[in-house]
Amino acid sequence: MFRLESTSGDEATAPPLSMQRQLKEFECELATVRLIGATVGLIGTAVWRAREFCLVCFLLYCPYCIFTMNHSGAANDQRPAVEVTKDRNGIGQVVLRNPRGASARISLHGGQVLSWRTDRGEELLFTSTKAIFKPPHAVRGGIPICFPQFGNRGSLEQHGFARNKIWVIDDNPPPLHPSDSLGKTYVDLLLKSSEEDLKTWPHSFEFRLRVSLAADGYLTMISRIRNINCKPFSFSIAYHTYFSISDISEVRIEGLETLDYLDNLCQKERFTEQGDALTFESEVDRVYLNSKDVIAIFDHERKRTFTIRKEGLPDVVVWNPWEKKSKSMVDFGDEEFKQMLCVDGAAIEKPITLKPGEEWTGRLELSVVPSS
Numbered sequence: 151m152f153r154l155e156s157t158s159g160d161e162a163t164a165p166p167l168s169m170q171r172q173l174k175e176f177e178c179e180l181a182t183v184r185l186i187g188a189t190v191g192l193i194g195t196a197v198w199r200a201r202e203f204c205l206v207c208f209l210l211y212c213p214y215c216i217f218t219m220n221h222s223g224a225a226n227d228q229r230p231a232v233e234v235t236k237d238r239n240g241i242g243q244v245v246l247r248n249p250r251g252a253s254a255r256i257s258l259h260g261g262q263v264l265s266w267r268t269d270r271g272e273e274l275l276f277t278s279t280k281a282i283f284k285p286p287h288a289v290r291g292g293i294p295i296c297f298p299q300f301g302n303r304g305s306l307e308q309h310g311f312a313r314n315k316i317w318v319i320d321d322n323p324p325p326l327h328p329s330d331s332l333g334k335t336y337v338d339l340l341l342k343s344s345e346e347d348l349k350t351w352p353h354s355f356e357f358r359l360r361v362s363l364a365a366d367g368y369l370t371m372i373s374r375i376r377n378i379n380c381k382p383f384s385f386s387i388a389y390h391t392y393f394s395i396s397d398i399s400e401v402r403i404e405g406l407e408t409l410d411y412l413d414n415l416c417q418k419e420r421f422t423e424q425g426d427a428l429t430f431e432s433e434v435d436r437v438y439l440n441s442k443d444v445i446a447i448f449d450h451e452r453k454r455t456f457t458i459r460k461e462g463l464p465d466v467v468v469w470n471p472w473e474k475k476s477k478s479m480v481d482f483g484d485e486e487f488k489q490m491l492c493v494d495g496a497a498i499e500k501p502i503t504l505k506p507g508e509e510w511t512g513r514l515e516l517s518v519v520p521s522s
């Protein structure tokens with residue numbers, strides 16, 4: 151404590167100089183102490199507030215994390231929506247992820263979709279455990295693209311060459327309708343005829359493929375094929391989709407009733423489908439003609455239904471190799487015919503003809519819903 155001491159009555163009203171100095175020094179010290187006190191106080195308050203803020207954030211964020219972890223495999227998933235990687239053979243792959251955690255993986259080999267998963271991580275496409283991942287073999291599974299020929303209906307290799315070629319990512323494709331991009335994760339691929347292709351199929355083309363994954367997990371494939379030559383050409387196309395199913399004896403297809411089909415097991419003879427829905431008890435290899443644009447595959451055991459919506463693709467291929475043929479395929483397990491069913495949106499019976507400069511567009515949309 152500072153005490154004011156006086157030596158005389160006069161001096162009491164006018165403090166001596168030394169005292170005035172002391173007073174000034176005291177005031178200075180007091181100001182410094184106040185300043186330090188205020189600074190410490192401010193820092194303390196800031197730290198306290200920050201602690202409170204962190205606590206509030208933590209309390210709000212925790213339930214959010216738990217909620218999103220339960221409803222989406224993508225919680226805290228910082229991976230990009232479109233990721234370009236390489237497979238073990240050095241071939242480019244594109245992984246698409248939607249915000250809820252559904253995904254699709256597309257190989258540049260064949261422009262082939264190899265995987266399509268729900269937001270719960272369930273794989274919806276079949277791939278054989280014996281699949282060969284080395285080009286030029288197309289992988290046994292996923293969605294190989296048959297182009298420009300389907301099967302052996304022409305002079306080219308089985309199902310055409312597109313599934314065996316290395317496609318490129320098309321960074322600057324001609325625009326599609328905005329609804330094909332909005333809210334979707336997608337990649338554009340391109341295949342052009344090579345010198346080698348021109349020897350067997352002398353037609354210059356550009357095949358643009360967009361594969362997209364919507365917010366609801368729908369997988370869409372849009373093909374645009376353009377004739378960039380000076381003479382017309384014709385082609386066939388099929389999205390050879392290997393659906394993953396619980397058991398072939400537990401599934402049925404609806405939407406093909408009463409349609410005519412060409413039976414590949416009877417020299418492509420034409421028959422008419424009689425049953426209400428298509429079920430399976432032996433090998434099936436058919437091309438259904440002029441089908442509706444929506445067909446469904448019901449999987450009773452797995453309690454889910456695939457829906458196939460298509461545009462520009464009048465035909466539907468249905469294929470299951472069953473027991474005997476399975477054993478003859480090197481890249482397919484003997485019993486795997488039970489877990490797969492190929493149902494392809496296709497244009498086969500009437501090949502598509504493009505004049506010079508013309509472009510054809512075909513679209514396939516796949517979705518899956520739980521069913522009873």
Ligand SMILES: O=P(O)(O)OC[C@H]1O[C@@H](O)[C@H](O)[C@@H](O)[C@@H]1O
Pocket residue numbers: 301308309390414435436467469492
């Ligand atoms: O063994 P690949 O060439 O992939 O073809 C598989 C099957 O594909 C189907 O679409 C054909 O109709 C079948 O005849 C063929 O066996």
